[in-house]
Amino acid sequence: MNIVVEKQPKCVATLRVEIPAEQVSGERERIVAGYTSQAKIPGFRPGKAPRKVIEKRYEKEISEELRDRLMQEGCDEALRKESLKVLDFGVPESTEFTADGGFAFSTRILLAPEITLPEYKGITVKVPAAAVPDEELNKQLEGLRERFADFNTLEGRAIQTGDYAVIDYTSTTEGKPLEEFLGKSAGYLGGREGFWVRVNDESFLPGFAAQLVGLNTGDSKDVTVTIPDDFPLSDLRGKEVTFAVTVKEIKEAVLPELDDELAAKLAPGKxxxxxxxxxxxxxxxxxxxxxxxxxxxxxxxxxxxxxxxxxxxxxxxxxxxxxxxxxxxxxxxxxxxxxxxxxxxxxxxxxxxxxxxxxxxxxxxxxxxxxxxxxxxxxxxxxxxxxxxxxxxxxxxxxxxxxxxxxxxxxxxxxxxxxxxxxxxxxxxxxxxxxxxxxxxxx
Missing domain, CATH: 1.10.3120.10 (Trigger factor, C-terminal domain)
Structure with missing residues (x-):
């Protein structure tokens, strides 16, 4: 069997296989023998039909099976002989039975890349300690208190850091309503009524909540922020957006005590x-x-x-x-x-x-x-x-x-x-x- 592999860039190669006539003939004999022993031909007992009858009756099936077996043998031999790491043998581009009785085919194959491994034992990795820091546990507990908070409406004072502001707002950029500027929906950025904002650095958009400090119920203000570079809507990254804000209410969270009573609300009996x-x-x-x-x-x-x-x-x-x-x-x-x-x-x-x-x-x-x-x-x-x-x-x-x-x-x-x-x-x-x-x- 003659095998030629021509490697190309990007893990591609061309495989050309030529199988000699005697190997083709031997494989065909085995296939015909299999059909002869199993075929049911009217007028003949199983396994007793003449070879010529079998070959004529199953000519197409024998040829297809022979072609498939020869291609499989060629690919298997290429793997052994060339020590190839093949990901995909592809679909043969040409197959032919030659004039001398041999068989040849070529196919484009996909190879695994050739890799020189670096040292992979003893790689240094740096990670935090597995123990949960007390401050992280306390933060979780504080979050539980906030889940069960009551809210009082505040009168007679301005918004302070930590309050909750209930606001109505619309938005513009470059003098146009945000959705007109984008030519599509702006989602929650376009405007809301009765929107709750926690007045701290983590709320809504960076720099937004801080500009609410000092406003009273009923006050209106234009709040301008620059959209951060990692914002999901890429069309707005780096753009200034102005929000026309009106304060409807100011609310204060009243947190429950961190005690067994709160625990019972979370999990009765705990x-x-x-x-x-x-x-x-x-x-x-x-x-x-x-x-x-x-x-x-x-x-x-x-x-x-x-x-x-x-x-x-x-x-x-x-x-x-x-x-x-x-x-x-x-x-x-x-x-x-x-x-x-x-x-x-x-x-x-x-x-x-x-x-x-x-x-x-x-x-x-x-x-x-x-x-x-x-x-x-x-x-x-x-x-x-x-x-x-x-x-x-x-x-x-x-x-x-x-x-x-x-x-x-x-x-x-x-x-x-x-x-x-x-x-x-x-x-x-x-x-x-x-x-x-x-x-x-x-x-």
Whole structure:
């Protein structure tokens, strides 16, 4: 068998295979023998029909099976002989039975990138301590008090920091109503009536609430803010927006005491100390999860900064679309309209492309580490994983697995499990340093 591989940039290669006549003939003999032993031909007992009858009756089926087997043998031999890491053999561009009885085909194949692994054991990662700081617990407890707050309407004094202002407002930018300027809905920025604003730095838009301090009920004021650069609506970033505000009411929050009575409202029969223990345990679980994510993210950044290689364009395009779709879904779930999402399409695809390339690079690096460390996912592990998923979705495991198999998704799931095992291995080998830095909440 003659095999020629011509490698090209971006993990693409052309494979040309020529199979000699004697190998073609031998394979055809085996196929015809199989049909002869199993075919049911009227007038002949099974296995007794003449060869010529069988060949004539099943000429098309024999030729198709022969072609498929020869191409499979050629691809298998190319893998062995050339030590290729093939992601996709593609669809053969040409196949032909030659005049001397041989067979030849060529196909465009997609190769895994060639990677030189950096040192992946003992990577230093820096994370906060796992213990929940008292100030974070106290902040959670304060949030519980605010949930059960009563609100008194204040008369005879101006707005102070910490108050709640109930306002009506409309908005303009560059002298035009905001929605006219944008040519589409501005959402909550366009205007509201009876809108509650907590007068502190974290409310609404940066710099907005501070300009309400000193106003009295019934007062009106133009409040101008500059939209931050990370604002979801890209058309407004860096723009000045003026809000015509009228104060309708000023309210003061009256917080309940942090005691067993409040605890009973949260969970009947529980004391305050029991509630604190439950909250701390939940916070510690979430904190450990976030710290684990930090370790993984730092390791991924470490790999991507040290290792550079071509990424298959087909995979990059597919993953970019997946990431863009996920970003759109996230934007809609966070309250963006379809028009707002459409306005950010260019930016979404740019960010999706960067994330896609990072994901693909990381995936290949971790697969290479798994190969180096003989990490694998056996059939029983795969089945147990799929059964757990099926049970969580209240589906019959056998049907669930069968459907995945028919749709060709099992290899991808196995690979995801393999990558997960590899990252777990690298994290276990990492050198962890605790820092005094606070744990930054996920966006």
């Amino acid at each position: 004391t305050l100390e029991e509630i604190k223990t439950i909250i701390r345990d939940n916070m510690e679980r979430e904190r450990r999860r976030q710290i684990d994510d930090m370790k993984v993210n730092q390791i991924v950044e470490h790999f991507n900064s040290l290792v550079e290689f071509d990424v298959p364009e087909e995979l990059l395009a597919h993953e970019t679309q997946n990431q863009a779709d996920a970003m759109v879904r996230q934007g809609i779930q966070s309250g963006l309209s379809e028009d707002e999402v459409a306005a950010q399409q260019t930016e979404i695809f740019e960010n999706a492309g960067k994330q896609a390339k990072s994901n693909i690079k990381t995936n290949f690096i971790l697969q290479e580490i798994a190969r180096a460390e003989n990490i694998s996912v056996n059939d029983q592990e795969l089945v147990n994983h799929l059964v757990a998923i099926a049970n969580s979705r209240k589906q019959a495991p056998k049907k669930f697995i069968r459907d995945l198999q028919r749709s060709g998704r099992l290899p991808g799931i196995r690979n995801s499990m393999l990558v997960g095992k590899a990252i777990d291995y690298v994290v276990e080998q990492a050198k962890v340093e605790e820092t005094d830095e606070p744990l930054v909440a996920e966006a």
